[in-house]
Amino acid sequence: MYDGDIASTLVTEQAIREKTAELAAQIAADHSAERSGSGRDSDLLLVGVLKGAVMFMTDLARALPVPVQLEFMAVTSYGSGTSSSGVVRILKDLDRDIAGRDVLIVEDIIDSGLTLSWLLKNLESRQPASLSVCTLLRKPDAVTVDVPVKYVGFDIPNEFVVGYGLDYAERYRDLPFIGTLDPSVYA
Ligand code: PRP
Ligand code: MN
Numbered sequence: 001m002y003d004g005d006i007a008s009t010l011v012t013e014q015a016i017r018e019k020t021a022e023l024a025a026q027i028a029a030d031h032s033a034e035r036s037g038s039g040r041d042s043d044l045l046l047v048g049v050l051k052g053a054v055m056f057m058t059d060l061a062r063a064l065p066v067p068v069q070l071e072f073m074a075v076t077s078y079g080s081g082t083s084s085s086g087v088v089r090i091l092k093d094l095d096r097d098i099a100g101r102d103v104l105i106v107e108d109i110i111d112s113g114l115t116l117s118w119l120l121k122n123l124e125s126r127q128p129a130s131l132s133v134c135t136l137l138r139k140p141d142a143v144t145v146d147v148p149v150k151y152v153g154f155d156i157p158n159e160f161v162v163g164y165g166l167d168y169a170e171r172y173r174d175l176p177f178i179g180t181l182d183p184s185v186y187a
């Protein structure tokens, strides 16, 4: 599959699985500590950012030992195709109100941090009881933008990565691991 396009494996399937279990245990413990009640409105609400977060979102949801509900948002940033401009437009909004809910934004990667920065402001204005972020991957630039990210799977170098939801021109999302893209693909 994708012969010659992947230069190296950065995060293996097994490493993703182990890290997801670790993050899930931490998230569940934090959620249980903060929420004493039970029932529909105390369920943790996962907000996955389409499309990149889909694989991580579904695996994380299944690894979490507490009830969760799933919502998705699709956003796009104006500007060039390779880096985000920070000007974000909603393509698909949440289906329901998040006021009073414990919300966890689920991302595959934080690169410049601009998408997340916008998303946090947007969701915060809807008055959730709590709002935090879980990302599988984080690149170095993201650390310079002031966005609070409570749960990070892996801090990775500034390379073009694909797989496990991450695409290059909509391809490679279906790879079960994270790899670096061979420069011949985009040269
Ligand atoms: C990618 C990635 C994050 C965002 C991170 O999504 O999935 O959502 O970019 O970039 P930033 O930190 O520089 O804002 P993309 O816009 O490519 O859409 P996709 O998830 O559908 O691939
Ligand atoms: Mn995305």
Ligand code: MG
Residues within 6 Å of the ligand: 052, 166, 167
């Ligand atoms: Mg993309």
